[in-house]
Amino acid sequence: MTVRVMLISPAMNAALREARFDGDSPLDRSGRERARAAAGAVPETGLVLSGPSGRCRETAEALGLAARTEPALGGWDLADWAGRRLDEVAAAEPAGVAAWLGNPSAAPHGGESLCDLVTRTGAWLDSLGGPDAPGASFLAVAEAAVVRAAVVHGLRLPTEAFWRLDVAPLTLTGLSGRSGRWNVGLGRPLTPPPAG
Incomplete structure (x- = not known):
């Protein structure tokens, strides 16, 4: 049987606007308002999950979802770079950023490599399509990096394709199969339903 997995990227926050790594700051006013407005556009489903970040949980709440926190949907662990801006890290550690962007196995920040992120996300995704979950339907609010990793895994793309996938805030990416x-x-x- 087919399994449906719908992944919603969280709404905008200040860290995302500033291109900061590990942007787990609260949603900004605009992000919160857009998530509330989009609540009616969220498809109905079975189990509703959320990544553990405050940004994911707050987005789920603003969308009107009673989501269970799923640790496997945690954002990309960038350890020493967490909270820093990309331009700041690139200026201070140009070789580290070049390695991070050019080698999927590199983890110059001391956290997860891109390969590790794709493997972790893929293991979670594949666990949903196992024999114990026939015909199941899942919806999860997950960080954009997790959504991108799920697409890379799901389509068996080269890991480097991750860098070519854009996931805008409050968009839904669906995977179906097993x-x-x-x-x-x-x-x-996720656009609000028409008035009227």
Whole structure:
């Protein structure tokens, strides 16, 4: 049977606007308002999950979702770079940033490599399509990096394809299929239903 997994990227916050690593700061006013406005556009589903970041949990709440926190949906662990801006890290550690961008196994920040992120996300995704979950439906609010990693894993793309995938705030990416064979619907905006 087919498993449906719908991933919603969280709403905007100041850290995302500033291109900071590990942007787990609260949603900004605009992000909160857009998430509340989009609540009616969220598809109905079975189990509702949220990544553990405050940004994911706050987005789920603003969307009106009673989501269970799922640790496997944690954002990309960038350890020493957490909270810093990309331009700041690139100026201070140009070789580290070059390695991070050019080698999926590199982890110059001391956290997870890109390969580790894709493997962790893929293991979670494939666990949903196992024999114990036939015909199941899941919706999860997950950081953009987790959504990108799920697409890379689901389509069996080269890990480097991660850098070519853009996931805008408050978009829905759907995966359907089962472990080892996934189809992907990318980046549908969560827009409020028409008035009237």
